[in-house]
Amino acid sequence: xxxxxxxxxxxxxxxxxxxxxxxxxxxxxxxxxxxxxxxxxxxxxxxxxxxxxxxxxxxxxxxxxxxxxxxxxxxxxxxxxxxxxxxxxxxxxxxxxxxxxxxxxxxxxxxxxxxxxxxxxxxxxxxxxxxxxxxxxxxxxxxxxxxxxxxxxxxxxxxxxxxxxxxxxxxxxxxxxxxxxxxxxxxxxxxxxxxxxxxxxxxxxxxxxxxxxxxxxxxxxxxxxxxxxxxxxxxxxxxxxxxxxxxxxxxxxxxxxxxxxxxxxxxxxxxxxxxxxxxxxxxxxxxxxxxxxxxxxxxxxxxxxxxxxxxxxxxxxxxxxxxxx
Amino acid sequence: xxxxxxxxxxxxxxxxxxxxxxxxxxxxxxxxxxxxxxxxxxxxxxxxxxxxxxxxxxxxxxxxxxxxxxxxxxxxxxxxxxxxxxxxxxxxxxxxxxxxxxxxxxxxxxxxxxxxxxxxxxxxxxxxxxxxxxxxxxxxxxxxxxxxxxxxxxxxxxxxxxxxxxxxxxxxxxxxxxxxxxxxxxxxxxxxxxxxxxxxxxxxxxxxxxxxxxxxxxxxxxxxxxxxxxxxxxxxxxxxxxxxxxxxxxxxxxxxxxxxxxxxxxxxxxxxxxxxxxxxxxxxxxxxxxxxxxxxxx
Numbered sequence: 001x002x003x004x005x006x007x008x009x010x011x012x013x014x015x016x017x018x019x020x021x022x023x024x025x026x027x028x029x030x031x032x033x034x035x036x037x038x039x040x041x042x043x044x045x046x047x048x049x050x051x052x053x054x055x056x057x058x059x060x061x062x063x064x065x066x067x068x069x070x071x072x073x074x075x076x077x078x079x080x081x082x083x084x085x086x087x088x089x090x091x092x093x094x095x096x097x098x099x100x101x102x103x104x105x106x107x108x109x110x111x112x113x114x115x116x117x118x119x120x121x122x123x124x125x126x127x128x129x130x131x132x133x134x135x136x137x138x139x140x141x142x143x144x145x146x147x148x149x150x151x152x153x154x155x156x157x158x159x160x161x162x163x164x165x166x167x168x169x170x171x172x173x174x175x176x177x178x179x180x181x182x183x184x185x186x187x188x189x190x191x192x193x194x195x196x197x198x199x200x201x202x203x204x205x206x207x208x209x210x211x212x213x214x215x216x217x218x219x220x221x222x223x224x225x226x227x228x229x230x231x232x233x234x235x236x237x238x239x240x241x242x243x244x245x246x247x248x249x250x251x252x253x254x255x256x257x258x259x260x261x262x263x264x265x266x267x268x269x270x271x272x273x274x275x276x277x278x279x280x281x282x283x284x285x286x287x288x289x290x291x292x293x294x295x296x297x298x299x300x301x302x303x304x305x306x307x308x309x310x311x312x313x314x315x316x317x318x319x320x321x322x323x324x325x
Numbered sequence: 326x327x328x329x330x331x332x333x334x335x336x337x338x339x340x341x342x343x344x345x346x347x348x349x350x351x352x353x354x355x356x357x358x359x360x361x362x363x364x365x366x367x368x369x370x371x372x373x374x375x376x377x378x379x380x381x382x383x384x385x386x387x388x389x390x391x392x393x394x395x396x397x398x399x400x401x402x403x404x405x406x407x408x409x410x411x412x413x414x415x416x417x418x419x420x421x422x423x424x425x426x427x428x429x430x431x432x433x434x435x436x437x438x439x440x441x442x443x444x445x446x447x448x449x450x451x452x453x454x455x456x457x458x459x460x461x462x463x464x465x466x467x468x469x470x471x472x473x474x475x476x477x478x479x480x481x482x483x484x485x486x487x488x489x490x491x492x493x494x495x496x497x498x499x500x501x502x503x504x505x506x507x508x509x510x511x512x513x514x515x516x517x518x519x520x521x522x523x524x525x526x527x528x529x530x531x532x533x534x535x536x537x538x539x540x541x542x543x544x545x546x547x548x549x550x551x552x553x554x555x556x557x558x559x560x561x562x563x564x565x566x567x568x569x570x571x572x573x574x575x576x577x578x579x580x581x582x583x584x585x586x587x588x589x590x591x592x593x594x595x596x597x598x599x600x601x602x603x604x605x606x607x608x609x610x611x612x613x614x615x616x617x618x619x620x621x622x623x
Binding site: 099124181186189236319 | 397400403404445448449450476492494504524525526535542544618
């Protein structure tokens with residue numbers, strides 16, 4: 001299986017490639033991609049250099065242009081697709097149907113992958129995207145079980161890519177405006193979710209409240225860790241219940257499911273984390289590459305290396321297990 | 326500008342649904358009604374029989390009728406349901422692009438606010454495919470809505486904006502109603518029917534923030550575009566969408582109709598909106614380019 005690894009910066013790209021990434025994915029330093037964070041992403045010359053470096057090492061570069069273009073400013077997104085092709089990237093990752101139609105028409109030779117932001121969650125819609133826009137691969141939304149993924153692969157020729165590690169969306173991706181409801185900025189429009197510019201930590205006596213926009217997302221005691229206030233991982237009250245109504249402060253770790261995902265016909269495994277440091281990226285990529293190589297060779301999984309990855313943090317296999325729902 | 330009544334997002338009992346559409350047919354000045362199960366396919370068997378009854382009743386009253394698809398189609402059964410919609414003899418409103426896999430090219434269809442229409446390239450593609458109406462995503466500011474409405478007007482596509490109702494903010498594979506009751510989605514026992522306006526989720530400070538409705542998450546505040554009626558009409562927006570809550574939707578539609586005719590909203594419309602909104606809480610931040618939860622008086 002192909003290992004698709006995050007590259008938030010040129011340094012992280014090199015680290016991921018050297019650690020054994022088969023592919024890296026990255027974005028331009030603007031609102032055209034869904035990790036539009038300060039200090040992150042690539043200029044045009046950096047992308048060209050990154051592509052050259054990756055190709056020298058036999059790795060591919062995929063460019064995410066996966067926000068939804070703003071009416072009247074479509075040219076910014078069109079230029080991103082054209083510049084990605086010019087830089088020699090191996091594929092673009094798109095979500096918006098207008099942008100997919102544009103790319104199919106004006107850049108027919110540029111490989112098109114369907115972003116998780118399109119939330120294509122069944123074989124019929126995946127085949128529809130293939131028919132209409134010539135997509136070669138789909139990144140599946142995190143609402144499906146392993147059995148459902150296997151069923152999709154039986155009914156489509158389109159390659160499937162699934163998230164196996166890192167941040168976890170609880171909602172169908174590209175169809176969530178919780179962030180903009182609280183802050184005015186969203187993944188779809190601005191490439192950010194629960195943005196840091198809207199976060200405030202407020203000391204309240206012995207407690208620390210984390211606020212997003214005008215809303216308290218959680219509150220912890222002095223000795224407890226204070227997680228980042230991502231809205232869907234927050235602590236709320238409904239009726240008599242107080243707690244993590246949507247999801248706990250966990251991240252995804254599907255390492256134990258790698259053999260099942262392979263059996264389900266998955267082509268590529270994706271690691272989330274373009275906002276993470278290059279040393280983190282290198283460590284995670286190295287562990288996953290060892291696991292994937294072992295799997296392909298029929299050797300036992302290097303469980304200790306994988307277990308070390310999630311030390312000290314709560315993790316889940318998310319929707320891959322039916323009971324999560 | 327006229328009025329569209331959107332699908333009931335919540336799990337209402339069949340008798341309530343029958344009464345609701347009978348009253349809408351007889352009394353509400355809405356030009357069209359979109360109905361059907363939007364949120365959860367498990368609910369549908371409980372009220373499916375009401376759909377043909379409501380369609381006939383509404384058509385007889387001169388309303389245009391569209392049937393919505395599910396918002397998130399994953400299971401085989403859901404794909405079949407979606408495919409069957411195409412042959413129901415009523416126009417389809419797509420709430421998941423899966424529907425287009427079954428709709429022959431050129432068949433007229435409507436587009437729900439849950440489809441990501443953020444720009445003119447997407448509007449063009451949908452128009453070419455057969456879209457006649459598009460209700461824009463809630464989070465779009467007025468500036469974007471105006472550009473899309475103008476593009477729609479040129480291409481013969483009616484562009485609609487959310488006018489009233491708790492806003493659909495997210496859809497998930499996980500059922501939050503079941504989770505709140507320590508049940509799994511598969512053994513939910515249809516507990517979402519206890520909350521016909523959704524179950525409220527407050528912040529730890531006790532602020533009313535969100536509402537859950539099975540696999541759907543909505544705003545706790547009811548979005549209300551009354552203050553923007555003049556600007557929306559000037560921007561060639563062709564309809565406002567009213568999303569059913571348990572409050573008095575007929576009275577609300579009448580006040581909306583009067584405000585549209587007058588070109589602006591008076592205090593009577595806002596009063597009707599507050600009366601129909603769960604908890605009387607309104608928001609209008611999105612159209613102003615702010616956080617959706619914000620409220621600024623007209």
